[in-house]
Amino acid sequence: MDKTAEIDITVSPRSSKRDITIDGSGNIKAHLNSPPVDGKANAECISLFAKELGIAKSRISIEKGLKGKRKKLKIEGVTLTEVIEVIRGKQ
Numbered sequence: 014m015d016k017t018a019e020i021d022i023t024v025s026p027r028s029s030k031r032d033i034t035i036d037g038s039g040n041i042k043a044h045l046n047s048p049p050v051d052g053k054a055n056a057e058c059i060s061l062f063a064k065e066l067g068i069a070k071s072r073i074s075i076e077k078g079l080k081g082k083r084k085k086l087k088i089e090g091v092t093l094t095e096v097i098e099v100i101r102g103k104q
Contacts, residue, residue, distance in 0.1 A: 018093040019076065020086050026054040033065055033100050041100065055079060058086075066091060066099055 020041055022033075028044035035041050043061060047053040055075055063070040068090060078084035088096060 016090055016092050016095075018086075018088045018091050018096050020088065020093060020096060022058075022084050022086060024049075024054060024058055024082050024084060026082075031057075031061065032103075033061060035097065035100055041097075052079075055084075058084070062086065062088065065103070066096065 022041045026049040045057045047057040072089040076085040
């Protein structure tokens with residue numbers, strides 16, 4: 014059975030830091046340096062998650078929210094629990 018995680022995130026473009034955090038309520042937030050122009054923030058978001066999870070960028074897609082701050086990511090090959098453990102592990 015293939016593992017696929019679907020996660021809801023909030024992005025913060027033009028941020029001074031570049032990382033992924035989970036707040037006290039369990040909300041995942043991606044802080045990106047790129048501006049939300051010409052898909053740059055979306056590309057950086059995918060790149061950041063791929064780097065953090067140690068997987069290929071091609072295994073991550075944005076299912077919803079291409080033009081907004083709230084997005085749904087689909088990540089193939091990992092479970093939601095694994096994604097959260099990786100992010101929490103680096104905080």
